[in-house]
């Protein structure tokens with residue numbers, strides 16, 4: 001692991017309901033179209049207060065504010081030892097400082113504590129999300145399946161998996 005990946009000024013903690021606005025800005029700065037679905041998922045976790053049944057979010061904080069987010073949720077088909085990692089977004093100004101590495105390491109440590117045997121995540125477009133693919137492959141995820149034309153014609157749904 002590079003020295004960039006161990007930044008002592010980054011704090012990883014569980015999200016709080018009032019983190020929503022800065023987190024929406026982080027998602028917006030990466031992909032404005034995804035803000036409504038991020039907000040829906042975030043509210044579901046925080047309003048429902050059924051943790052961890054409806055999932056969980058983690059945030060990365062530096063001294064001047066929130067700089068990253070990720071989440072995880074149980075498997076929609078009810079596999080009890082399968083969890084899905086979601087919403088990994090880093091503020092553009094703070095990329096390549098090891099923040100996603102810290103967030104995902106914490107998320108996977110928490111998932112092991114919940115009895116997770118294998119986790120999955122999805123990547124929408126392999127070309128435009130080359131950074132995400134590089135990040136996930138370095139973390140040990142492998143492309144295990146592709147649902148063709150899932151989001152729209154020509155827009156596939158790529159599923160990456162990793163045994164914990």
Ligand SMILES: CC(C)(COP(=O)(O)OP(=O)(O)OC[C@H]1O[C@@H](n2cnc3c(N)ncnc32)[C@H](O)[C@@H]1OP(=O)(O)O)[C@@H](O)C(=O)NCCC(=O)NCCS
Nearest residue numbers: 002088089090095096097098099100101131132134135138
């Ligand atoms: C992908 C993303 C989460 C990475 O966050 P990050 O904090 O910059 O990642 P890290 O600094 O922890 O990177 C760890 C390693 O991943 C790889 N990596 C990260 N970004 C990369 C890039 N743009 N190109 C190639 N490799 C990359 C590198 O191996 C890197 O190690 P290094 O910096 O020592 O070379 C971030 O670029 C992002 O928010 N992208 C937009 C949203 C997105 O695509 N989310 C994932 C949806 S599945």
